[in-house]
Amino acid sequence: MDKKYNADVIVVGAGPSGISAALEVARSGKKVVLVERAQYPGSKNMYGGAVYTTALKEVFREDFDAIPYERVINSHTWAFLSDNGSFNITNNDYNTKDALAIKRFNLEKWMIDVVKRHGVYYIPNTLVKNLIQENGIVYGIKTELEDYYAPITIIADGANSLLAKEIGLRNKFDSKDIILSVKEVIKLDKKTIEERFHLSDDGSMGVNKQYFGTDFGSIKGIRNLFMMTYLYTFKDTLMLGVGVNLADLTRNKLNINQILDEVKKHPDISPLIKDGEIIEYSAHLIPEGGYKKIPKLTSNGVIVVGDAAGFVNGVHFEGTNFALISGKLAGESAINALNNNDFSERSLSVYRKKLEKSFILKDLYSYRNVIERLYSRSDSIAIYYPKKIKQFFEIITSANCVSKSVQIRKFVFSIFKDRKFSDLFKDFSSIFKCVMDVFFGK
Ligand SMILES: Cc1cc2nc3c(=O)[nH]c(=O)nc-3n(C[C@H](O)[C@H](O)[C@H](O)COP(=O)(O)OP(=O)(O)OC[C@H]3O[C@@H](n4cnc5c(N)ncnc54)[C@H](O)[C@@H]3O)c2cc1C
Structure with missing residues (x-):
């Protein structure tokens, strides 16, 4: 191989992970090329x-101070839905600024402007077709027009990473490890959003609602689905979406668009989106295989980051933070390899060690069984208990002239009537094991 390199590092994919990796490398004065298939940054991305x-x-x-966010997200609600209403837990903390609502095309555009200022050579509108490799070593990329060469290529091409599959770092995903999500962007007057969600008009308050339970809806099969609905407030739009396990969708022959339509009719949700205009509709995959499905992260001349490596904590809706930090750690590892002039798998494997020391592999490890355990008890955890929790709070809040102790006893007996003791034991042991895994962590 004639190694006439165009750059020190090539990064494929300008999502949060690729941009972060490119920025880290550029800051060290090395030459980095960032290639993105979309014409406009962020236009192919969704969250x-x-x-x-x-x-x-x-x-x-x-550079963070100039980030173009629309609202701070500091009100979080977990709502358990039933046919006729919901039971909600809300945490409002208006002093925190931990999460920001930003549209993806604004986020990526801003990030690209920053990295270009730091010297990253950005090539948009260019699909990377293959990696260039010889004798098990990656030397660069093939695009539709040109080939680019570098001693290190960082693969940041997202959830369905074809490039990681191409070089055998990753297997084909199992449909049970993938969530398919569809989302609508619903336009509403800014003032209407602020009134409906009790928000101030300066962007310092914003809402995220996560809805659990599927004991509603007229579509056959929807009542037994392990799914999640989310809603975020932006300045003059709402983002409303559902996520469903791909294997569940296929097995139940369900159409996810119809599920979203059904969700929108729920009495908790329909008043919030009333009179809104749907201005965007998108679908995307989320890798949820977790720790057990992490691919091989490095090979000779190559590193995998972000969603391409399956770095998502689906329980907490965290992905961009995993992407940003894994990109940064990959950038540091690439700089280290460039300084040592050693691009072998052994040299690049420092990346995995860095991930192990960070929250990324610690969290993925402690959550390694959580989704699987909850999923295996999904009929009770997604359907039955949300219904019972709601019933319990109905007893607490109703003034129906029936003794509370009678009602509570009846309620407890109903659980033992509904469910076999062995099922109750399995449900609670699953939940207990999840809590213990997270508590003891790594
Ligand atoms: C419905 C949904 C809701 C989510 N909600 C949240 C949330 O609220 N908060 C959160 O933190 N995370 C959330 N996530 C997860 C988060 O969006 C991802 O974890 C994050 O975007 C991953 O970043 P990435 O850079 O690894 O991949 P991506 O953002 O997917 O970027 C990959 C990039 O690579 C490009 N690309 C792909 N193939 C090629 C190729 N061959 N050549 C050139 N370019 C290529 C793509 O166009 C894209 O720009 C959500 C995800 C989904 C789907």
């Missing part, structure tokens, strides 16, 4: 609605 300030500050440092 629920919040990016996290700690990771952004760590990556963008002083």
Whole structure:
């Protein structure tokens, strides 16, 4: 191989992980090329609605202050839905600025402007077709027009990473490890959003609602689905979406668009979106295989980051922070390899060690069984208990002239009547094991 390099590092994919990796390398004075298939940054990307300030500050440092957010997300609600209403837990903390609502095309555009100022050579509108490799070593990329060469290529091409698959770092995803999500952007007057959600008009307050439970809806099969609905407030839009396990969708022959339509009719949600105009509709995959499905992260001349490596904590809707920090750590590892002039798998494996020391592999490890355990008990956890929690609070809040102790006893007996003792034991042991895993962590 004639190694006439165009750059020290090539990064494929200008999402948060690729941009962060490119910025880290550029800051060290090395030459970095960032290639993105979309014409406009962020136009191919999708998420629920919040990016996290700690990771952004760590990556963008002083540039962070100019980030173009629409609202601070500091009111979080977990709502358990039933046919006729919901039981809600809300945490409002108006002093925090941990999460920001930013539209993806604004986020990526801003990030690209920053990295270009730091010397990254950005090539948009260019699809990377293949990696250039010889004798198991990656030397660069093939695009539709040109080939680019570098001793290190960072793969940041997202959830369906074809490039990581191409070089055998990753297997094909199992449909049970993938969430398909569809989302609508619903336009409403700014003032209407502020009135409906009790928000101030200066962007310092914003809402995220996560809805659990599927005991509603007229579509056959929807009542037994392990799914999640999310809603975020932006300045003059709402983001409303549902996420469903791909294997569940296929097995139940369900159409996810119809599920979203059904969700929109729920009495908790329909008043919030009333008179809104749908201005955007998108769908995207979320890798949820977690720790057990992490691919091989490095090979000779190559590193995998972000969603391409499956770095998402689906339980907490965290992905952009994993992407930003894994990109940064990959950038540091690339700089280290360039300084040592050693691009071998062994040299680049320092990346995995850095990930292990960070929250990324610690969190993925402690959550390694959580989704699987909850999923295996999904009929009770997603359907039955949300209903019972709601019933319990109906007893607490109703003044129906029936003794509370009679009602509570009846309620407790109903659980033992509904469910076999062995099922109750399995449910609670699953939840207990999840809590213990997270508590003891790594
Ligand atoms: C519905 C949904 C809701 C979510 N909600 C949240 C949330 O609220 N908060 C949060 O933190 N995370 C959330 N996430 C997760 C988060 O969006 C991702 O974890 C994050 O975007 C991953 O960043 P990335 O850079 O690794 O990949 P991506 O953002 O997917 O970027 C990959 C980039 O690579 C480009 N690309 C792909 N193939 C090629 C190629 N061959 N050549 C050139 N370019 C290529 C793509 O166009 C894209 O720009 C959500 C995800 C989804 C789908």
